[in-house]
Amino acid sequence: MDLKQLETQLSVLHEDTIKAIVAAGSLDALRHLESGVLGKTGTLGALLGTIKEYPPAERGKVGQTLNRAKTEMTKAFKEAEARIKAGAAAAESSKAATYDPSLPGRRLPLGTFHPVTIVQMQVEEVFRRLGFLVETGPEMETEHYNFEALNIPKLHPARDMQDTFWMTNGMLLRTHTSPVQVRAMERHGPPLRVIAPGRCFRYETIDASHENTFFQVEGLMIDRHISIANLIAMMKLLLREVFGRDLKVRLRPGYFPFVEPGFELDMSCLICDGDGCATCKRSGWIEVLPCGMVHPNVLRSGNIDPDEYTGFAFGLGLTRLAMMKFGVADIRGLNGGDLRSLVPASRLTGPTVSAKG
Ligand code: PHE
Numbered sequence: 022m023d024l025k026q027l028e029t030q031l032s033v034l035h036e037d038t039i040k041a042i043v044a045a046g047s048l049d050a051l052r053h054l055e056s057g058v059l060g061k062t063g064t065l066g067a068l069l070g071t072i073k074e075y076p077p078a079e080r081g082k083v084g085q086t087l088n089r090a091k092t093e094m095t096k097a098f099k100e101a102e103a104r105i106k107a108g109a110a111a112a113e114s115s116k117a118a119t120y121d122p123s124l125p126g127r128r129l130p131l132g133t134f135h136p137v138t139i140v141q142m143q144v145e146e147v148f149r150r151l152g153f154l155v156e157t158g159p160e161m162e163t164e165h166y167n168f169e170a171l172n173i174p175k176l177h178p179a180r181d182m183q184d185t186f187w188m189t190n191g192m193l194l195r196t197h198t199s200p201v202q203v204r205a206m207e208r209h210g211p212p213l214r215v216i217a218p219g220r221c222f223r224y225e226t227i228d229a230s231h232e233n234t235f236f237q238v239e240g241l242m243i244d245r246h247i248s249i250a251n252l253i254a255m256m257k258l259l260l261r262e263v264f265g266r267d268l269k270v271r272l273r274p275g276y277f278p279f280v281e282p283g284f285e286l287d288m289s290c291l292i293c294d295g296d297g298c299a300t301c302k303r304s305g306w307i308e309v310l311p312c313g314m315v316h317p318n319v320l321r322s323g324n325i326d327p328d329e330y331t332g333f334a335f336g337l338g339l340t341r342l343a344m345m346k347f348g349v350a351d352i353r354g355l356n357g358g359d360l361r362s363l364v365p366a367s368r369l370t371g372p373t374v375s376a377k378g
Contacts, residue, residue, distance in 0.1 A: 022071075024079060024082060024083060024086070027068070027083060027086060027087075028086060030068075031065075031068070031086065031087070031090045034058070034064055034065065034090070035090060035093065035094065038054075038058050038094055038097070039097060041054050042054065042097055042098065042101045043101075045101065045105075046105075047105065048102065048105055048106070051098065051101055051102060051105060054098075055098045058094060059091065059094060059095065059098070065087070065090060065091060065094065068087055069087050069091065072084050072087065135355075135363060136343040136344075136346070136347045136349065136355065136363060137236050137339055137340055137343045137355060139343070140263065140339055140342050140343040140346055141218045141236065141238065141339055143262065143263055144216070144218065144238050144259065144263065144337065144339070144342075145216065145218065146262075147258070147259055147262040147263075148214075148216045148240070148259075151214070151255075151258075152214055153214040153215055153216050153240070153242075154205070154209070154213075154214065154215040154216070155215075155216055155217070155218070156201055156204070156205050156208075156215050156216070156217045157201070157217060157218070157219055158195070158198070158200055158201035158204050158217060158219065159195070160194060160195055160219065160220055160222070161188065161192050161193070161194060161195070162192060162193055162194070162195040162200050163192055163193075164191075164192075164193060166195075166200035166203055166204060167185075167193055167195050167196060167197075167199075167200045168180060169322075170200070170203040170319065170322035170323070171199055171200070171202070171203065171278065171279040171319055171322070172278040172279050172316050172318040172319055172322075173278045173279070177278065179276075179277075179278045183196035183197065183223060184196075184223050184224035184225060185223070185224060186222050186223075186224050186233075194221075194222035195219075195221055195222065196221060196222065196223050197221050197237060197239070197336055198217045198218070198219050198221060198237040198238065198239035198336060199239055199279060199334070199336060201215075201217035201219070201239050202217075202239060202241045202279070202315070202319065202323070202334055203319065203322050203323045205217065205241060205323075206241075206243070206320070206322075206323025206324065206325055207323055207324060210324070210325070211243045211244065211325050211329075211330045212243055212244035212245070212330070213241065213242070213243040213244075213332070214241075214242050214243075215240075215241050215242075216238055216239065216240045216241075217238065217239040217240075217241075218236065218237070218238040218239075218339065219236065219237065219238075219239075220234060220235070220236055221234075221235055221236070221237050222234055223235075227353060228353075229350070229351045229352060229353065230352055231352065232340065232352045232353070232355070232356060234356055235338070235339075235340040235352075236338075236339035236340050236343075237336050237337060237338055237339055237340075238336075238337040238339050239334065239335070239336055239337075240255070240312075240333075240334060240335045240336075240337065241315070241332060241333075241334045242255070242332055242333055242334075243315065243320070243325065243330050243331070243332030244330065244331075244332065245329065245330060245331075246331070247314075247330075247331045247332050247333055248314075248331070249272075249282075249314065249333070251333060252312060252313075252314070252333035252335070253270065253272070253286075255333075256270060256286055256310065256312065256335065257270055259337075260288055260309070263342065263346065264291065264346065268288045268289050268291075269288065269289040269295065270286055270287065270288050270289075271286070271287050271306065272284040272285070272286055272287075273285045273287065275311050275312075275313070277311060277313060278316065279313075279315070279316050279318075279319045279334070280312070280313025280314055280315060280316055280333075280334060281313065281314060281316045281317075282313055282314060283311070283312070283313035284311070284312050284313050285308055285310075285311055285312075286308075286309060286310045286311070286312055286335070287306040287307060287308050287309065288306070288307055288309050289305060289306060289307075290304075290305055290306060290307050291307070291345060293305065307345070309337070309338070309341070309342070310335050310336065310337045310338065311335065311336050312333060312334060312335035312336070313333065313334065313335075314331060314332070314333055314334075315331070315332040315333065315334050320332070340352065340355060343355065
């Protein structure tokens with residue numbers, strides 16, 4: 022075979038080989054094909070073995086031609102191999118991404134509000150309906166609003182009733198929500214209906230029923246001719262809404278410098294309905310909220326004329342209320358952040374929040 026014939030044969034072989042490479046669907050098929058062409062006994066391999074049969078003058082040219090063909094085909098096999106490997110990897114990953122749309126969805130765990138927040142929202146809702154404003158005051162207060170404006174001057178023994186966290190800047194962490202009474206009077210003037218929920222702080226040793234951080238809702242209603250009857254009616258309404266049934270209430274005298282007269286309001290025990298049990302210490306009553314008629318000095322602090330206006334105020338212990346409503350026995354569970362004591366209690370009746378908000 023002369024050089025011309027060799028070249029023709031090689032170009033046919035090249036064309037056939039490329040076609041076969043394209044048709045090869047697997048690495049095995051490709052390798053089989055490769056050894057059939059490039060192997061020692063393969064079509065091209067055998068041709069390479071014929072170089073020495075050519076006259077010495079032509080050998081160089083023949084060798085070049087054959088080697089060029091070998092290089093081209095080797096390259097074509099390499100490329101095909103890479104293509105097949107990439108295709109196999111893509112098939113593998115798309116298999117992993119397929120999913121079954123008929124499978125049941127995974128349940129998202131729902132969050133829930135804190136028990137105190139639930140009760141706070143309920144109380145706010147009741148009072149908003151009655152036309153009360155909802156105000157907040159600062160948690161870091163001045164001595165003026167926390168004590169003096171509330172008829173508790175310096176050195177007054179009543180300051181000992183509320184152990185106070187004093188700040189190095191001369192301010193304090195409010196010991197109750199009552200400072201918002203005077204702030205609201207100053208801001209809005211009479212007549213006035215306002216509640217003020219919020220966090221309070223006392224320098225207490227913590228145990229099952231005492232916390233250094235707790236929540237109250239202050240209530241204040243000021244107008245002409247406000248009487249104790251208004252106070253009682255409002256408190257009964259509040260307790261009915263929060264506990265979902267009518268409860269008996271009673272007033273006992275109570276002392277707070279910023280109310281006169283001052284009361285402790287008790288409600289009939291939820292557990293025994295007033296018959297007497299361990300929870301109410303056999304009395305049939307549970308102490309829920311201190312209250313009273315706003316002291317004339319406090320009205321004056323808020324620039325309101327006590328000869329023209331009267332009002333009542335109450336300080337509802339939100340934390341206590343949440344404990345009673347959800348049956349939380351230890352107050353430490355509420356601030357502890359342990360979901361085992363928070364979630365089951367509030368999930369029973371509380372609204373839940375979904376991931377959508
Ligand atoms: N501020 C009082 C306390 O925390 C409660 C209270 C509020 C009493 C309003 C009477 C009227 O102890």
